[in-house]
Amino acid sequence: MFHKGAYGIGGEMVAANVKKRVQHYQKKALWPLFILLIFALFFVYFKGVMPGEKQVKIGATYMTMNNDFYKTLNAELEKKTNQQGSRLYVRDSELDEGKQSQQIAYFIKEKVDVIVINPVRSDSPDIIRALNEAKKAGIRIIVVDAPMNKQVVVDTTIVSDNYQAGVLIARDMMSRLSEADILLLEHRNAISAMDRVQGFLDTIKGHPTYRIVSQLETLGQTEESMPQVKSALANGLEFNVVMALNDRAAIGALAAIKDQGLAEKIYIYGVDGSPDIKNFLVNTNDIQGTVAQSPIQMGRKVAEVIELMREKKSCDSQYLIPVRLINKDNIGEYPITGWQ
Numbered sequence: 001m002f003h004k005g006a007y008g009i010g011g012e013m014v015a016a017n018v019k020k021r022v023q024h025y026q027k028k029a030l031w032p033l034f035i036l037l038i039f040a041l042f043f044v045y046f047k048g049v050m051p052g053e054k055q056v057k058i059g060a061t062y063m064t065m066n067n068d069f070y071k072t073l074n075a076e077l078e079k080k081t082n083q084q085g086s087r088l089y090v091r092d093s094e095l096d097e098g099k100q101s102q103q104i105a106y107f108i109k110e111k112v113d114v115i116v117i118n119p120v121r122s123d124s125p126d127i128i129r130a131l132n133e134a135k136k137a138g139i140r141i142i143v144v145d146a147p148m149n150k151q152v153v154v155d156t157t158i159v160s161d162n163y164q165a166g167v168l169i170a171r172d173m174m175s176r177l178s179e180a181d182i183l184l185l186e187h188r189n190a191i192s193a194m195d196r197v198q199g200f201l202d203t204i205k206g207h208p209t210y211r212i213v214s215q216l217e218t219l220g221q222t223e224e225s226m227p228q229v230k231s232a233l234a235n236g237l238e239f240n241v242v243m244a245l246n247d248r249a250a251i252g253a254l255a256a257i258k259d260q261g262l263a264e265k266i267y268i269y270g271v272d273g274s275p276d277i278k279n280f281l282v283n284t285n286d287i288q289g290t291v292a293q294s295p296i297q298m299g300r301k302v303a304e305v306i307e308l309m310r311e312k313k314s315c316d317s318q319y320l321i322p323v324r325l326i327n328k329d330n331i332g333e334y335p336i337t338g339w340q
Contacts, residue, residue, distance in 0.1 A: 058081060058087065058088045059091070061107075063095055066094075069272055072299070081306070097120040115141050115142070117143055122191040132152055135152070145192055147192065165271045166195070166196040173267060173269070179210065182204075184216070185252075186218065187246075193246070214232060218244075225250075228252075240264065240267060248272075269287075273294075293321065
Protein backbone atom coordinates (compact mmCIF):
# COMPACT_ATOMS: atom_id res chain seq x y z
CA MET A 1 0.00 0.00 0.00
CA PHE A 2 1.40 3.31 -1.06
CA HIS A 3 1.59 6.29 1.23
CA LYS A 4 -0.31 9.17 -0.37
CA GLY A 5 2.00 11.83 1.01
CA ALA A 6 5.11 10.11 -0.27
CA TYR A 7 3.59 9.79 -3.72
CA GLY A 8 2.77 13.49 -3.71
CA ILE A 9 6.30 14.44 -2.78
CA GLY A 10 7.74 12.13 -5.43
CA GLY A 11 5.47 13.68 -8.07
CA GLU A 12 6.56 17.14 -7.14
CA MET A 13 10.21 16.09 -7.46
CA VAL A 14 9.57 14.63 -10.92
CA ALA A 15 7.74 17.81 -12.00
CA ALA A 16 10.59 20.00 -10.73
CA ASN A 17 13.11 17.85 -12.57
CA VAL A 18 11.13 18.07 -15.79
CA LYS A 19 10.85 21.84 -15.39
CA LYS A 20 14.63 22.15 -14.96
CA ARG A 21 15.23 20.07 -18.07
CA VAL A 22 12.77 22.18 -20.08
CA GLN A 23 14.50 25.37 -18.90
CA HIS A 24 17.87 23.83 -19.76
CA TYR A 25 16.80 23.02 -23.31
CA GLN A 26 15.17 26.43 -23.69
CA LYS A 27 18.45 28.06 -22.73
CA LYS A 28 20.34 25.85 -25.19
CA ALA A 29 17.85 26.79 -27.90
CA LEU A 30 18.25 30.52 -27.14
CA TRP A 31 22.06 30.51 -27.35
CA PRO A 32 22.22 30.34 -31.17
CA LEU A 33 19.72 33.20 -31.37
CA PHE A 34 21.78 35.20 -28.88
CA ILE A 35 24.98 34.60 -30.88
CA LEU A 36 23.23 35.60 -34.12
CA LEU A 37 22.05 38.81 -32.45
CA ILE A 38 25.62 39.63 -31.33
CA PHE A 39 26.95 39.05 -34.85
CA ALA A 40 24.21 41.23 -36.30
CA LEU A 41 25.07 44.08 -33.92
CA PHE A 42 28.76 43.81 -34.74
CA PHE A 43 27.99 43.87 -38.46
CA VAL A 44 25.83 46.99 -38.18
CA TYR A 45 28.42 48.75 -36.00
CA PHE A 46 31.50 47.98 -38.08
CA LYS A 47 29.72 48.63 -41.36
CA GLY A 48 29.20 52.18 -40.13
CA VAL A 49 32.72 52.86 -38.86
CA MET A 50 34.98 50.77 -41.06
CA PRO A 51 35.67 51.00 -44.79
CA GLY A 52 34.11 48.60 -47.23
CA GLU A 53 35.89 45.84 -49.04
CA LYS A 54 38.26 48.33 -50.70
CA GLN A 55 39.49 51.27 -48.66
CA VAL A 56 39.77 54.46 -50.74
CA LYS A 57 43.30 55.87 -50.56
CA ILE A 58 43.76 59.60 -51.15
CA GLY A 59 46.97 61.56 -51.58
CA ALA A 60 46.73 65.32 -50.96
CA THR A 61 49.59 67.72 -51.74
CA TYR A 62 49.40 71.48 -51.16
CA MET A 63 51.70 74.23 -52.43
CA THR A 64 52.26 75.26 -48.81
CA MET A 65 50.82 74.58 -45.38
CA ASN A 66 52.22 77.92 -44.22
CA ASN A 67 48.76 79.31 -44.86
CA ASP A 68 45.70 78.79 -42.67
CA PHE A 69 43.53 78.60 -45.79
CA TYR A 70 45.06 75.26 -46.81
CA LYS A 71 45.16 73.99 -43.23
CA THR A 72 41.42 74.67 -42.92
CA LEU A 73 40.64 73.13 -46.31
CA ASN A 74 42.61 69.99 -45.43
CA ALA A 75 41.03 69.74 -41.95
CA GLU A 76 37.57 69.69 -43.54
CA LEU A 77 38.69 67.09 -46.08
CA GLU A 78 40.26 64.97 -43.33
CA LYS A 79 37.07 65.11 -41.24
CA LYS A 80 34.93 63.96 -44.16
CA THR A 81 37.30 61.22 -45.33
CA ASN A 82 37.51 59.84 -41.79
CA GLN A 83 33.72 59.58 -41.77
CA GLN A 84 33.89 57.76 -45.11
CA GLY A 85 36.53 55.35 -43.81
CA SER A 86 39.12 56.51 -46.37
CA ARG A 87 42.87 56.76 -45.87
CA LEU A 88 44.39 60.22 -46.41
CA TYR A 89 48.06 60.98 -47.04
CA VAL A 90 48.86 64.71 -46.65
CA ARG A 91 52.02 66.40 -47.94
CA ASP A 92 53.35 69.99 -47.81
CA SER A 93 55.34 70.97 -50.93
CA GLU A 94 56.77 74.10 -49.28
CA LEU A 95 56.46 76.02 -52.60
CA ASP A 96 58.90 73.56 -54.23
CA GLU A 97 57.63 72.15 -57.54
CA GLY A 98 60.32 69.43 -57.56
CA LYS A 99 59.23 68.31 -54.12
CA GLN A 100 55.59 68.25 -55.18
CA SER A 101 56.35 66.08 -58.21
CA GLN A 102 58.20 63.64 -55.90
CA GLN A 103 55.15 63.55 -53.63
CA ILE A 104 52.98 62.63 -56.63
CA ALA A 105 55.44 59.84 -57.48
CA TYR A 106 55.10 58.57 -53.90
CA PHE A 107 51.30 58.55 -54.22
CA ILE A 108 51.61 56.50 -57.43
CA LYS A 109 53.89 54.03 -55.63
CA GLU A 110 51.35 53.75 -52.79
CA LYS A 111 48.63 53.06 -55.39
CA VAL A 112 46.28 55.76 -54.18
CA ASP A 113 42.86 55.99 -55.84
CA VAL A 114 42.68 59.80 -55.90
CA ILE A 115 45.24 62.63 -55.89
CA VAL A 116 44.13 66.03 -54.56
CA ILE A 117 46.60 68.69 -55.68
CA ASN A 118 46.97 72.39 -55.05
CA PRO A 119 49.81 73.00 -57.53
CA VAL A 120 52.94 74.95 -56.62
CA ARG A 121 53.19 76.03 -60.25
CA SER A 122 50.40 75.42 -62.72
CA ASP A 123 52.67 75.03 -65.75
CA SER A 124 55.54 73.16 -64.05
CA PRO A 125 56.93 70.49 -66.46
CA ASP A 126 57.84 68.27 -63.48
CA ILE A 127 54.35 68.44 -61.96
CA ILE A 128 52.65 67.96 -65.35
CA ARG A 129 54.85 64.92 -66.07
CA ALA A 130 54.11 63.41 -62.64
CA LEU A 131 50.35 63.94 -62.98
CA ASN A 132 50.34 62.38 -66.45
CA GLU A 133 52.08 59.34 -64.94
CA ALA A 134 49.37 59.22 -62.28
CA LYS A 135 46.68 59.27 -64.98
CA LYS A 136 48.41 56.38 -66.77
CA ALA A 137 48.24 54.46 -63.48
CA GLY A 138 44.47 54.98 -63.39
CA ILE A 139 44.50 57.51 -60.55
CA ARG A 140 41.77 60.16 -60.46
CA ILE A 141 42.96 63.77 -60.09
CA ILE A 142 41.21 66.63 -58.28
CA VAL A 143 42.79 70.09 -58.51
CA VAL A 144 41.93 72.61 -55.78
CA ASP A 145 42.23 76.40 -55.50
CA ALA A 146 44.64 76.89 -58.44
CA PRO A 147 43.88 75.31 -61.86
CA MET A 148 46.48 73.21 -63.65
CA ASN A 149 47.89 73.88 -67.09
CA LYS A 150 45.82 72.23 -69.86
CA GLN A 151 48.72 69.91 -70.75
CA VAL A 152 47.40 67.53 -68.11
CA VAL A 153 43.84 66.19 -68.18
CA VAL A 154 42.40 66.22 -64.67
CA ASP A 155 39.06 64.81 -63.54
CA THR A 156 37.80 67.99 -61.91
CA THR A 157 38.93 71.40 -60.69
CA ILE A 158 37.48 73.01 -57.57
CA VAL A 159 38.25 76.72 -57.29
CA SER A 160 36.89 79.98 -55.98
CA ASP A 161 35.63 82.49 -58.53
CA ASN A 162 39.05 84.15 -58.59
CA TYR A 163 38.41 86.46 -61.54
CA GLN A 164 35.33 87.83 -59.78
CA ALA A 165 37.42 88.47 -56.66
CA GLY A 166 39.54 90.93 -58.63
CA VAL A 167 36.45 92.54 -60.13
CA LEU A 168 34.91 93.09 -56.67
CA ILE A 169 38.06 94.74 -55.33
CA ALA A 170 38.32 97.07 -58.35
CA ARG A 171 34.67 98.09 -58.07
CA ASP A 172 34.96 98.86 -54.36
CA MET A 173 38.12 100.90 -54.91
CA MET A 174 36.53 102.86 -57.78
CA SER A 175 33.47 103.62 -55.64
CA ARG A 176 35.73 105.23 -53.00
CA LEU A 177 38.48 106.87 -55.06
CA SER A 178 38.26 108.91 -58.26
CA GLU A 179 41.92 108.18 -59.01
CA ALA A 180 44.57 105.84 -57.64
CA ASP A 181 48.21 104.83 -57.89
CA ILE A 182 48.10 101.08 -57.40
CA LEU A 183 50.67 98.56 -56.19
CA LEU A 184 49.92 94.97 -57.23
CA LEU A 185 51.25 92.09 -55.11
CA GLU A 186 51.33 88.91 -57.16
CA HIS A 187 52.11 85.19 -57.22
CA ARG A 188 52.83 84.65 -60.90
CA ASN A 189 53.12 80.85 -60.81
CA ALA A 190 49.58 80.42 -59.44
CA ILE A 191 46.82 80.76 -62.03
CA SER A 192 44.28 81.50 -59.29
CA ALA A 193 46.31 84.48 -58.09
CA MET A 194 46.80 85.85 -61.60
CA ASP A 195 43.08 85.41 -62.36
CA ARG A 196 42.37 87.76 -59.45
CA VAL A 197 44.83 90.29 -60.82
CA GLN A 198 43.34 89.94 -64.31
CA GLY A 199 39.82 90.56 -63.01
CA PHE A 200 41.09 93.72 -61.31
CA LEU A 201 42.97 94.94 -64.41
CA ASP A 202 40.06 94.28 -66.78
CA THR A 203 37.73 96.27 -64.52
CA ILE A 204 39.93 99.39 -64.36
CA LYS A 205 40.81 99.16 -68.07
CA GLY A 206 39.69 102.27 -69.93
CA HIS A 207 39.85 104.39 -66.77
CA PRO A 208 43.17 106.26 -67.05
CA THR A 209 42.91 107.80 -63.57
CA TYR A 210 43.59 104.34 -62.08
CA ARG A 211 47.29 103.64 -62.65
CA ILE A 212 49.40 100.54 -61.89
CA VAL A 213 52.70 101.94 -60.56
CA SER A 214 54.39 98.62 -59.71
CA GLN A 215 53.87 94.85 -59.67
CA LEU A 216 55.80 92.78 -57.11
CA GLU A 217 56.24 89.00 -56.84
CA THR A 218 55.46 87.95 -53.26
CA LEU A 219 54.54 84.22 -53.58
CA GLY A 220 51.50 85.08 -51.49
CA GLN A 221 53.60 85.03 -48.31
CA THR A 222 53.81 87.67 -45.55
CA GLU A 223 57.55 87.12 -45.15
CA GLU A 224 58.05 87.84 -48.87
CA SER A 225 55.59 90.71 -49.13
CA MET A 226 56.85 92.78 -46.21
CA PRO A 227 60.50 93.22 -47.39
CA GLN A 228 59.37 93.76 -51.01
CA VAL A 229 57.00 96.57 -50.08
CA LYS A 230 59.47 98.01 -47.57
CA SER A 231 62.15 98.15 -50.27
CA ALA A 232 59.76 99.77 -52.73
CA LEU A 233 58.86 102.47 -50.21
CA ALA A 234 62.53 103.05 -49.38
CA ASN A 235 63.21 103.56 -53.10
CA GLY A 236 60.56 106.27 -53.27
CA LEU A 237 57.63 104.39 -54.79
CA GLU A 238 54.38 106.26 -54.16
CA PHE A 239 50.99 104.56 -54.12
CA ASN A 240 47.69 104.91 -52.32
CA VAL A 241 46.20 101.47 -53.07
CA VAL A 242 47.56 97.96 -52.52
CA MET A 243 45.80 95.16 -54.36
CA ALA A 244 47.22 91.93 -52.88
CA LEU A 245 46.56 88.49 -54.32
CA ASN A 246 45.74 87.18 -50.82
CA ASP A 247 45.45 88.25 -47.19
CA ARG A 248 48.93 87.08 -46.21
CA ALA A 249 50.51 89.38 -48.81
CA ALA A 250 48.19 92.21 -47.70
CA ILE A 251 49.32 91.79 -44.07
CA GLY A 252 52.96 91.91 -45.19
CA ALA A 253 52.27 95.18 -47.03
CA LEU A 254 50.54 96.61 -43.97
CA ALA A 255 53.53 95.71 -41.78
CA ALA A 256 55.92 97.44 -44.20
CA ILE A 257 53.75 100.57 -44.36
CA LYS A 258 53.49 100.72 -40.55
CA ASP A 259 57.25 100.25 -40.28
CA GLN A 260 57.82 103.26 -42.52
CA GLY A 261 55.44 105.37 -40.44
CA LEU A 262 53.49 106.72 -43.42
CA ALA A 263 50.82 109.21 -42.46
CA GLU A 264 48.88 109.08 -45.75
CA LYS A 265 45.85 106.81 -46.02
CA ILE A 266 46.64 103.72 -48.10
CA TYR A 267 43.78 101.47 -49.16
CA ILE A 268 44.81 97.84 -48.71
CA TYR A 269 42.82 94.96 -50.21
CA GLY A 270 43.37 91.23 -49.88
CA VAL A 271 41.66 87.98 -50.89
CA ASP A 272 40.72 85.10 -48.57
CA GLY A 273 38.55 86.50 -45.77
CA SER A 274 41.00 85.15 -43.20
CA PRO A 275 40.39 85.60 -39.45
CA ASP A 276 43.43 87.92 -39.20
CA ILE A 277 42.16 90.31 -41.86
CA LYS A 278 38.62 90.27 -40.44
CA ASN A 279 40.04 91.25 -37.05
CA PHE A 280 41.82 94.19 -38.70
CA LEU A 281 38.53 95.23 -40.33
CA VAL A 282 36.71 95.14 -36.98
CA ASN A 283 39.35 96.81 -34.82
CA THR A 284 41.31 99.18 -37.12
CA ASN A 285 41.06 101.32 -40.24
CA ASP A 286 44.19 99.74 -41.73
CA ILE A 287 42.47 97.32 -44.14
CA GLN A 288 39.90 98.43 -46.68
CA GLY A 289 38.51 95.04 -47.61
CA THR A 290 39.03 91.39 -48.46
CA VAL A 291 37.23 89.03 -50.79
CA ALA A 292 36.04 86.02 -48.84
CA GLN A 293 36.79 82.52 -50.03
CA SER A 294 35.58 79.46 -48.16
CA PRO A 295 38.17 76.73 -47.53
CA ILE A 296 35.47 74.90 -45.55
CA GLN A 297 33.14 74.73 -48.57
CA MET A 298 36.08 73.80 -50.78
CA GLY A 299 37.14 70.94 -48.50
CA ARG A 300 33.57 69.64 -48.35
CA LYS A 301 33.25 69.78 -52.13
CA VAL A 302 36.48 67.79 -52.54
CA ALA A 303 35.09 65.12 -50.19
CA GLU A 304 31.78 65.06 -52.09
CA VAL A 305 33.57 64.53 -55.40
CA ILE A 306 35.70 61.73 -53.93
CA GLU A 307 32.50 60.03 -52.77
CA LEU A 308 31.04 60.36 -56.30
CA MET A 309 34.21 58.77 -57.68
CA ARG A 310 34.01 55.95 -55.13
CA GLU A 311 30.44 55.26 -56.21
CA LYS A 312 31.55 55.41 -59.88
CA LYS A 313 29.25 58.36 -60.55
CA SER A 314 30.07 61.24 -62.89
CA CYS A 315 31.30 64.63 -61.65
CA ASP A 316 31.54 68.06 -63.26
CA SER A 317 34.80 69.16 -64.86
CA GLN A 318 34.79 72.29 -62.68
CA TYR A 319 33.13 73.48 -59.49
CA LEU A 320 33.18 77.25 -58.88
CA ILE A 321 32.87 78.40 -55.25
CA PRO A 322 31.25 81.88 -55.00
CA VAL A 323 33.14 84.81 -53.41
CA ARG A 324 32.00 87.99 -51.67
CA LEU A 325 33.65 91.27 -50.70
CA ILE A 326 33.93 91.90 -46.95
CA ASN A 327 34.46 95.45 -45.70
CA LYS A 328 33.44 97.52 -42.69
CA ASP A 329 29.92 97.84 -44.06
CA ASN A 330 29.16 94.10 -43.83
CA ILE A 331 31.80 92.60 -41.51
CA GLY A 332 29.06 91.96 -38.92
CA GLU A 333 27.62 89.26 -41.19
CA TYR A 334 30.73 87.07 -40.91
CA PRO A 335 32.42 85.05 -38.15
CA ILE A 336 35.54 86.87 -36.94
CA THR A 337 37.46 84.08 -35.23
CA GLY A 338 37.17 81.46 -37.95
CA TRP A 339 36.72 80.88 -41.67
CA GLN A 340 33.45 81.09 -43.53
